[in-house]
Amino acid sequence: xxxxxxxxxATHEFAAALRETGVRFSLGYGLSEAAREAILAxxxxxxxxxxxxxxxxxxxxxxxxxxxxxSLGEWPAHTRLICRRERPHPGxxxxxxxxxGHRFQCLITDQxxxxxxxxxxRHRAHARVEDSIRCARDTGLANLPFRDFxxxxxxxxxxxxxxxxxxxxxxxxxxxxxxxxxxxxxxxxILHVAGRLTRSGRRLTxxxxxxxxxxxxxxxxxxxLRSLARLA
Numbered sequence: 001x002x003x004x005x006x007x008x009x010a011t012h013e014f015a016a017a018l019r020e021t022g023v024r025f026s027l028g029y030g031l032s033e034a035a036r037e038a039i040l041a042x043x044x045x046x047x048x049x050x051x052x053x054x055x056x057x058x059x060x061x062x063x064x065x066x067x068x069x070x071s072l073g074e075w076p077a078h079t080r081l082i083c084r085r086e087r088p089h090p091g092x093x094x095x096x097x098x099x100x101g102h103r104f105q106c107l108i109t110d111q112x113x114x115x116x117x118x119x120x121x122r123h124r125a126h127a128r129v130e131d132s133i134r135c136a137r138d139t140g141l142a143n144l145p146f147r148d149f150x151x152x153x154x155x156x157x158x159x160x161x162x163x164x165x166x167x168x169x170x171x172x173x174x175x176x177x178x179x180x181x182x183x184x185x186x187x188x189x190i191l192h193v194a195g196r197l198t199r200s201g202r203r204l205t206x207x208x209x210x211x212x213x214x215x216x217x218x219x220x221x222x223x224x225l226r227s228l229a230r231l232a
Contacts (some may be wrong), residue, residue: 019076026123029106034232038069061086138183173221189214
């Protein structure tokens with residue numbers, strides 16, 4: 001089991017608690033003065049190519065290990081310090097010396113392994129949590145409607161259920177851009193379309209507006225849903 005967080009979670013107490021419970025950690029690490037000095041002292045040969053989540057090379061990005069160059073004695077034993085450098089996207093604020101125009105980000109981890117690129121890519125995947133929180137806010141979490149804690153707890157469960165349903169709908173029934181769309185866009189294109197149901201004998205038919213831009217995508221989604229039902 002691996003716990004990941006940004007630098008807000010990089011506290012000695014949290015890391016120690018994870019170690020005590022047998023959970024590995026990968027935590028964002030602020031650029032301390034010692035880390036800055038270690039980065040500037042590195043040779044270009046110390047940097048290795050970074051990778052994306054799909055395992056492909058991340059253009060213009062590199063990683064290195066700073067464990068032997070920075071004191072980590074206050075952290076749990078075998079803690080490692082890994083750094084990534086890359087060209088910042090347009091408009092990004094550089095928080096370092098601007099050394100050769102790169103942006104630097106660090107993490108500490110107690111994971112083993114020599115593949116620094118894989119460890120760093122695994123850490124960056126924690127950003128999906130922020131995406132999920134944003135989607136939850138768009139699905140009802142932005143405002144808790146009750147004064148009573150128990151009622152708000154029920155509301156939270158309903159929000160999580162709705163988020164799960166949307167995630168499964170996207171994965172099983174939608175394709176392309178819609179499969180990656182967040183709740184706000186799905187409501188605009190799929191969930192809020194006005195339709196009409198008619199019955200002929202035992203046959204139930206859904207009629208959609210002829211000129212609705214995403215009518216075909218919605219009909220295709222129902223077709224996939226029927227196919228899954230037959231497989232079940």
